[in-house]
Amino acid sequence: MNPFESAPARTMQGQFTSADTHKYSVILPTYNERKNLPVIVWLLAKTFQENGLEWEIIVVDDASPDGTLEIAKQLATVYGEDKIVLKPRAGKLGLGTAYIHGLNFVTGDFVIIMDADFSHHPKFIPQFIQLQKSHNLDIVTGTRYRLTSTPYLAEATPGGVHGWDLKRKLVSRGANFLASTVLSPGVSDLTGSFRLYRRPVLQHIISVTVSKGYVFQMEMMVRARALGYTVGEVPITFVDRIFGESKLGADEIVSYGKGVWTLFTTV
Numbered sequence: 001m002n003p004f005e006s007a008p009a010r011t012m013q014g015q016f017t018s019a020d021t022h023k024y025s026v027i028l029p030t031y032n033e034r035k036n037l038p039v040i041v042w043l044l045a046k047t048f049q050e051n052g053l054e055w056e057i058i059v060v061d062d063a064s065p066d067g068t069l070e071i072a073k074q075l076a077t078v079y080g081e082d083k084i085v086l087k088p089r090a091g092k093l094g095l096g097t098a099y100i101h102g103l104n105f106v107t108g109d110f111v112i113i114m115d116a117d118f119s120h121h122p123k124f125i126p127q128f129i130q131l132q133k134s135h136n137l138d139i140v141t142g143t144r145y146r147l148t149s150t151p152y153l154a155e156a157t158p159g160g161v162h163g164w165d166l167k168r169k170l171v172s173r174g175a176n177f178l179a180s181t182v183l184s185p186g187v188s189d190l191t192g193s194f195r196l197y198r199r200p201v202l203q204h205i206i207s208v209t210v211s212k213g214y215v216f217q218m219e220m221m222v223r224a225r226a227l228g229y230t231v232g233e234v235p236i237t238f239v240d241r242i243f244g245e246s247k248l249g250a251d252e253i254v255s256y257g258k259g260v261w262t263l264f265t266t267v
């Protein structure tokens with residue numbers, strides 16, 4: 001039984017002034033997130049519940065060797081199978097295709113894409129929703145590298161990164177500076193992957209996106225801007241994971257580089 005079902009809907013610190021009847025679907029890709037999953041799900045459920053929002057979480061697990069799927073099954077029993085929707089795949093097929101797969105099962109009006117390892121904290125979600133509502137935006141994205149030139153920017157903390165070594169910080173910062181200057185002016189964090197989309201907008205962009213790995217996020221945003229969709233940014237602090245390891249290995253970095261080059265030369 002869903003422990004929240006009988007609890008009355010509350011508004012948290014007056015976040016939303018009028019009732020929001022939309023449904024919010026989170027796509028949560030997981031690979032070896034056994035230790036993170038229960039807490040991130042709990043915090044997501046709490047955030048939606050406290051804001052009186054309808055929600056579901058689509059967990060796309062890629063046969064994690066650490067047994068993440070078994071934990072997800074237990075969570076579905078606790079919260080309800082309508083809330084924790086399990087859409088596993090038979091092997092590790094990559095982050096980009098995990099989102100595509102998850103989107104097939106989404107029933108909400110808006111889709112939130114985020115990591116399951118607390119680098120993307122659920123506490124920012126109400127700010128995403130608030131910004132979307134106030135400007136009727138198609139997409140809201142978390143930014144670690146806010147620019148004053150961003151057209152729709154939430155008034156919040158400056159954003160940033162904690163826990164990465166200098167090399168990864170420099171690579172990420174450099175790639176984003178270059179990409180946001182050349183490929184997609186007005187969006188300061190193209191490699192980030194904490195985003196809220198209108199569902200039809202996400203479906204449209206995904207249908208024209210070709211990347212499959214980590215570069216997927218950058219291509220999605222470049223295509224979104226080229227298609228004329230409106231994008232707002234919420235400054236977020238990205239905190240590196242405590243449990244487990246990043247899956248951004250050498251192969252992914254090489255394919256990331258190739259994908260960025262393709263974007264620069266084709267879009």
Ligand SMILES: Nc1nc2c(ncn2[C@@H]2O[C@H](COP(=O)(O)OP(=O)(O)O[C@H]3O[C@H](CO)[C@@H](O)[C@H](O)[C@@H]3O)[C@@H](O)[C@H]2O)c(=O)[nH]1
Binds near residue numbers: 032033194
């Ligand atoms: N289903 C599935 N999930 C995956 C896979 N690879 C990674 N994930 C999941 O995707 C999320 C992000 O993976 P991490 O391995 O933690 O990524 P990261 O190195 O922290 O990279 C982050 O920052 C990058 C840019 O700075 C982002 O591009 C990336 O999306 C992510 O947010 C986690 O929830 C992880 O379990 C996969 O092949 N399949």
Ligand SMILES: [Mg+2]
Binds near residue numbers: 115117
């Ligand atoms: Mg991570």
